[in-house]
Amino acid sequence: MANMSLTKTPIAEQEPKVRARNFKEVTLGYTPEQAIEEAQRCLNCKHKPCMTGCPVSVRIPEFIAKVAEGKFEEAYAIIKTTNALPAVCGRVCPQEHQCEGKCVRGIKGEPVGIGRLERFCADYMMDKAVAVEKAEPNGHKVAVVGGGPSSLTVAGDLAKLGYDVTIYEAFHTAGGVLMYGIPEFRLPKAIVQHEIDNLTNMGVHIMTNMVIGRVLSIDELMGMGYEAVFVGSGAGLPRFMGIEGEGLVGVYSANEYLTRINLMKAYKDDYETPIMKSKNVAVVGGGNVAMDAARSAMRLGAEHVYIVYRRSMDELPARKEEVHHAQEEGIEFLVLNNPVKIVGDENGHVNGMECIKMELGEPDASGRRRPIPIEGSNFILDVDTAIMSIGTSPNPLIRSTTPGLETNDHGCLIVDENESTTKEGVYAGGDAVTGAATVILAMGAGKKAAAAIDEYIKNKK
């Protein structure tokens, strides 16, 4: 008999006041009993609507059925057949727009906590020694540029098929945005490292400190015996608004702020990376990255942290859970406001942000109502730090050093439905193709690319 509770089985979280001052994980996860209870809410629908919402087609009802039976190891094995990084996805996917958004239990009440259950399975297996399946080598080499979620997925899927895969990572550690972008309190780095170690145990090679486009070109990789190359080089250069004052001391891009904290561990005293000790912080933007930056600033000891967003609460692109957590932690949402200028003191340090109030007009090309400034509503927000989190534009490094690789007007790599670029044998996915998007979309692209690369190499013979 299904559990007919209209709400999800509650999950333990750190108290908002406590967690707003530490970097430990916010959500503590289900116990086995809670997981079984939540799994029993699944109706095991024949038409599996949840699966249609998943970019990597996790066999959701099947794994949940195993959880309900208490067979967690089997549940995990089912997830792993299609998802290389379940511990990551269970934590950072926007489930409300994907699997859970399609769940029939969500029509009346809350959907099944699919993300929580996926995370539970992955965490449950984390400290259990799982025999690594090492595929029989098939004698073919593939190079993967970048070490983020799309690349890790490509590497995992191809390694499973017996390919000899090498990841070329620019930073000193692989993981991409999972390491430098998403904070510890949302995605512990030990978990990411564990998923990466799984790949190396499967035989994937990782070359760190290798900036492709500088130290080696794509053509040179092809000349080194790689039969195909996957480019998952990520989103790239942070955007700024082009308003006065963005060169002042105390203005960060969210990428820089988060990289200092997450990758370079500026929040830990024994690491040498510096970061500003801010009192009042304005984060401009409304996406997940903005939430991460705001909540990080709070954890570093800020008194007031504001989200400055030009549309309303309804249009915030961030995951619902992140907005909810941010509000609980005391982040102040100044929605329907847009910065027009960052103000500095005589030493060139930020001491305010001039904003203008906005109202919503007719829907624009994105389908969201267009924000319109209200004349004369300008005011100064008292802040000493401004973090710009308004997206990125693609990194020029690879496209400018790879003849035959075409990009669109935005500078994103052009690919067909198989993630194949305009250059033979070169595939691409993730933010390098889509512009800034989500981890799971990058993984979905990686999955498709891996299948296409396998086809391509098999047919070449």
Next chain:
Amino acid sequence: MYKIVTRKQLNDAVVLMEIDAPYIAAKAEAGQFIIYRVDEKGERVPLTIADYDREKGTITIIFQVVGASTTELARLNEGDYIHDVVGPLGVATEYDEGIKRVAVVGGGVGCAIAYPQAKKLHNMGVEVDLIAGFRSKDIVILEDEMGKASSHLHICTDDGSYGYHGFVTNKLQELIDGGAKFDEVIAIGPVPMMKFVCKVTKPYDIKTLVSLNPIMIDGTGMCGGCRVTVDGKIKYACVDGPDFDGQKVDFDELMRRNSTYKEQEKAHLCRLTGGVR
């Protein structure tokens, strides 16, 4: 891990290291840089590549000890390893075709970076005036090397203890006044020095390249920390530079941004800015 094959103390505060890094050595060009991280808990610090040996697979860096990250690097000896070295980063310096005479101006440890530029130009057959400025005689570095890499070496000291008594800008002005026709000036050193070299060359409309050293983390165009304002637009030193047309650079903003962590440095010497060259 990257092995230090040679270590030389050039003066009390300046150290030369030759590092085993075959991938970087194969591609490095004058004007490019690396980012190093001494150990797991260290900062990522950019340093310009002073020289490279493609056959040996080594690169040379020359740096001044100014704080924790460079102190830690300087503590390492021949045979020790640096945890991470990534490069070559940035765009190699591009010279205009047909240039006949160039003044390469270096200030202090910046001479370590001016030197390979001079060497490259000198090997191309360009007449090179290398103007190298130091505070005093006891910190002069690379004199022999610079002599070989230039047509005219002008060593200047602020206190007059060696060579020309005065700043590099005074010497440059004298040369111009004396009739030297420079097709280009390349200035590498402290930000104020580069700013004032540009002031000297502006009235004569001499193209002046500067090599910028902003705070940086990834060096690949991701973090945006190294942004500088050039001709009123945001440019990223790591992917668009580090060389820029000096007449268009907002040096005052660069100086301010480079001082972002000065207070923290003073309060806690272990925490430093990244932009040390």
